[in-house]
Amino acid sequence: MKYETLNPERHDLFKVAELVYDVDYRTFDMLFKSKDSAVKAIAKDLPKRGIGDYFKVIFDDDGKIIGMLMIYTSEVSHKFYLKSPRLFIVDILDHFVLADIEEDDLYLAEIAIDSELRGQGIGRKVICDVINYAKSKNYKRVTIDADFRNHGAKRLYEKIGFRQFNKKRVKIGNFERGMTNMELIL
Numbered sequence: 001m002k003y004e005t006l007n008p009e010r011h012d013l014f015k016v017a018e019l020v021y022d023v024d025y026r027t028f029d030m031l032f033k034s035k036d037s038a039v040k041a042i043a044k045d046l047p048k049r050g051i052g053d054y055f056k057v058i059f060d061d062d063g064k065i066i067g068m069l070m071i072y073t074s075e076v077s078h079k080f081y082l083k084s085p086r087l088f089i090v091d092i093l094d095h096f097v098l099a100d101i102e103e104d105d106l107y108l109a110e111i112a113i114d115s116e117l118r119g120q121g122i123g124r125k126v127i128c129d130v131i132n133y134a135k136s137k138n139y140k141r142v143t144i145d146a147d148f149r150n151h152g153a154k155r156l157y158e159k160i161g162f163r164q165f166n167k168k169r170v171k172i173g174n175f176e177r178g179m180t181n182m183e184l185i186l
Contacts, residue, residue, distance in 0.1 A: 001066075001125065006055040008047035012065060016057060017043035019068045019112035026149075027093060030175055031086040041084050058113075058126060066117055069126060070109040073139070074101050096170040099181035104140040106130070111144075127160055134186060141183050148178040157182050 006016065017039045021028050025035070032038035058067035101107045108130050113123045127144075134142045144162060146154035148169070162182040169178030 001061070001122070001129075002059045003056045003069075003129075004059065005053055006046065006057050006068075011057050013043040013046050014039060015065045016046060016068055019065075019114070020046075020110070022112045022115065023110045024090065024147075026147075027090055027177060031089055041087060045084065045087055054109075058122075065114070066122065067111070067113040067126065069111045069130070071130065072101055072107045072109050074103045074105060093170055093177055096168060096177075098145055098168070098179060099143040099166065099183075101143070102141070104138075106134040106137070106139040106142050108142060108144040124156060124160065127157070131160075131184060131186070139186060141185055143181065143183050145179040145181055148180065154180055154182075160184070 004011070020042050021035060021039050025038075028038040028042075029035070032041065054071050056069050056071070057065055058069065060066045098109070099107060108127065111123060111126060113126070131142055142162075143165075144157055146157055148167075162184045164180050165183045166181035167178065168181060169176060171177075
């Protein structure tokens with residue numbers, strides 16, 4: 001497995017956008033008419049993000065994209081910028097439910113593994129790689145979020161050693177989004 005910083009000129013933006021969509025498909029489905037329109041909007045937005053080291057594309061040994069992850073710290077956190085109104089709404093909803101980043105935190109904001117490869121231990125390996133990276137850089141804590149409805153992710157994070165430290169939710173009409181904020185003290 002190999003990690004590369006996202007390069008919009010070199011990487012398949014539609015494949016990466018599909019992975020971003022998978023992380024939060026319920027919210028994207030609420031805001032867009034279809035998966036295709038959401039993926040197109042995400043792909044169009046990716047080059048505008050001011051991509052830095054925080055956005056990684058994961059490749060298998062044959063050079064095929066198998067996943068993505070986004071990592072933030074207190075020094076490099078999510079930035080708001082001009083984007084489509086629907087994607088901006090996703091950012092606003094995220095603001096209310098995602099873990100707060102404190103000094104000496106490494107926040108694993110998003111992780112997605114290709115749906116055809118899930119259940120093979122790749123997600124666990126990626127998370128363990130992130131934890132080892134955090135230790136090597138002397139971070140004190142790794143944080144991650146598990147959607148209230150994603151019991152499998154929460155169980156995986158708990159097996160790795162993460163523990164819940166907070167719960168956040170936002171409800172607008174019939175739409176509800178909630179996260180279990182989890183931490184691993186290093």
